[in-house]
Amino acid sequence: MVTIAIRTLIIYIALSVVLRILGKRQIGELEISELVSTLLLSELATAAITDTDLPLSYSLLPLLLIMGFELLISDVKNRAPALKRIFEGSPGVIVRRGVLDQKELARLRISLEELLSAFRLQGVSTIEDVYYAILEQNGQLSLILKKEKQPPTIEDLQTKGTEETGIAHALVIDGQIKKEELTFCDKDASWVEAVCRAYGARVADVFLLSLDDAGGLSIILKDEKTKKRGAKG
Secondary structure, rough: OOHHHHHHHHHHHHHHHHHEEEOOOOOOOOOHHHHHHHOOOOOOHHHHOOOOOOOOHHHHHHHHHHHHHHHHHHHHHHOHHHHHHHHHHHOOEOOOOOOOOHHHHHOOOOOHHHHHHHHOOOOOOHHHHEEEEEEEEOEEEEEEOOOOHOOOOOOHHHHHOOOOOOOEEEEOOOOOEEEHHHHHHHOOOHHHHHHHHHHOOOOOHHHEEEEOOOOOOEEEEEEOOOOOOOOOO
């Protein structure tokens, strides 16, 4: 019993340190690689505790290796957008500007009943109220309601504008131009470069450049905490 207690304490401490370093999120927010790592860590920890004939090193070494692999993969994904898309996939836009994309719904293998159920769970009774519905990489469904269906803010009460702002499309992330978003917003690389020059920066200097459906610009430069907002593009 004492041996099991000591082994359990050692594995508990080791597993807590590994998970803290990896910065694990809630189960519903885990990416595929993170979920695989979590399942493996669980099995390794259980084996070392229940099988006293198994040397602790047989569990501690794989724990360290999995931590190293996960950190390495995360770093590589952040440096190579193409690999990031392979490992994580990309968000699926099911409703875009108020229009249901039936092909995307079929590609994601989501039935209309499942979609309507997900809407109801978020307090939305009909598709007609939705301006954007996006299935994120972690499996969560993000909803942006149409302007007239959104709860009014203080800013809304002070203005009479009803123009749909939709969502902010990330055109540049960490110095990399996102061609798909650029095409959707009917912009090109020259436009992005011109916007960056207006802020006294290059594309490579931009941490995030986004454009919403109403033309509102937002730009954050690398190593800069202050967000700068531009006029409608």
